[in-house]
Amino acid sequence: MKIKFIGGAGTVTGSKTLIESNGIRILIDCGQFQGVKTLRELNWELLPVLPSTIDFVLLTHGHLDHCGWLPRLVNQGFKGKIYCTSPTKDIAKLILLDSAKIQEEEANKANKEHYSKHEIAEPLYTVLQAEKVLPHFRVIKPNEQIVLDPEITAVFSNSGHIIGACSIELCLENKILVFSGDIGRDNDVLMYPPTKPVRGDYIFLESTYGDRLHPQTDVKEELEKYINNTVNNGGTIIIPSFAVERAQSVMYLLWQLKVEGRIPEIPYVIDTPMGISALEIFANNQKWHKLPEQEYVAMCAMFTLISDYSETIETIYNKQPKVIIAASGMITGGRVLSYLERYIGMPETTVIIIGYQAEGTRGRKLLEGASDIKIYGKQYEVKANINEIEGLSAHGDQNDLLNWLSQLQNKPSKVFLVHGENEALKVLSEKINEKYHFECIIPLMGQEFDL
Structure with a gap:
C-alpha cells in the first residue's frame, strides 16, 4: 500500500491524499489551493497520476480547500464515484458552482480591464465543468460501512467542523487508516462534538491550530x-x-x-x-x-x-x-x-x-x-x-486536536500531521509525542510512503 501527499501537506489548503492498494486508487479529498501565488499556481498543475486511474474520491466535507479541485479532476478524465454525506453533497454543489461563477466573472473582469499578467485570463474551471461533477456523487450515511471493493471498506463519522463534515476510517490490507478531515470544536455554537476514533494503525490528523489555543473569551x-x-x-x-x-x-x-x-x-x-x-x-x-x-x-x-x-x-x-x-x-x-x-x-x-x-x-x-x-x-x-x-473559528484548537486522539485503544504505527503551516505542525508533533508517545511524521508535498 502506498500513500502520496498531493496537497494539504505543509499548508492548510489543497487537501488531497492518494492511497494505492492492489490496483485500487482512492483520493481522500480533492481540494483547491488558496493563498500565496506559489500555492495557487499548483491548481493549474497535473496530478502525479492520471485522474482516469482514480477509482474513488472520499470527501470529508464541502469546503473549497477540500472539494474545490473536483471539476479539474473530472475534466481531466475521472470517471469514478465521489462518496460523502448528504449535507456535504449539497454544500459541495453550492461551493463548486459559486467558485466557478466567481472565477468566470474575475477572468472576464481581468480581460475587460486588462489587469491580468496573462494575455487572456482563464478561469480555473467553468460553471459547466463544475456541473459535470454532480453526477459522480454518491450519498452515504454516517457510521455505516461502505464496501468500495471486496477487500476495502470505509466508515464516515461526524467530525463537527461544519454541517455534514466527517472523519473517515478506511480498512484495507488488514490495516485501519483514519483521516480526520477538519476537526471541529468540542464546544461549538452549532455543531455537535467530533466523534473520536477508537482504533487506527495510521492516523492522518489535521493541524490547523496545532500551535495555539482559542482564547476563553466571551x-x-x-x-x-x-x-x-x-x-x-x-x-x-x-x-x-x-x-x-x-x-x-x-x-x-x-x-x-x-x-x-x-x-x-x-x-x-x-x-x-x-x-x-x-x-x-x-x-x-x-x-x-x-x-x-x-x-x-x-x-x-x-x-x-x-x-x-x-x-x-x-x-x-x-x-x-x-x-x-x-x-x-x-x-x-x-x-x-x-x-x-x-x-x-x-x-x-x-x-x-x-x-x-x-x-x-x-x-x-x-x-x-x-x-x-x-x-x-x-x-x-x-x-x-x-x-x-x-x-x-470552526477548527478545533490544540487541546481539541489532542483530545480527538484520547479514545484510541491501540498505539498507531504512525501519525501523519497534515493541513497545517510549519509551526503548527512542529508544535503539535511535539505535544502528541509528549502526551501519547506516538510517532509523528510531517510529510512534504509530493512525498510518498509505503505502509
Missing part, C-alpha cells in the same frame, strides 16, 4: 462591543465569513444579542447567495446541528437576505450604520470585496475577522497590519479598524 461580548462602538461612530461593520456554518453561527449569536437587547436596531444583512442557500441545508438537516427549528425561523427573520447583486450595490451606498455578513471568509473573492472597496478606507468602519486566514490571503494580510490591500487590480488604503474574534 464571543457574544466581543461582538456586542465592536458593533456598539462602530454604530456609535456612525460606521458599518463588515464580517467576512465562510458561507457555510460560520455565517450561520454568527447569525445565531447576533440573534441572541438582539433578543437580549444588547445590540441596536439597525439593518443586519446576509449578502452571500451561497450562505442563504446553506440556511436551507440547515433547515433540511436538523439532526446534524443543535439549532432548534423555532429559533432557526426567528433568527432568519432578523436578517435581510441579499441574493441579487443590484441589492448589494444599493446596500453598499446606504450610509446608515449596518452589519454585513458576506463571503468569502478569507477575503479571497466574493461579494465582501465589493463592500471593502467602498469601506476599507473609512476609519469609522470595523472589519471583524472570524476564521482561519491562510498565508497569502487578504484576510491574513489585514490581520498582520497591512497598510493597503489589492482588490481587482487596484490598491486600497486600509483605514478601517481590523478586529479578530478567534473564538468563532
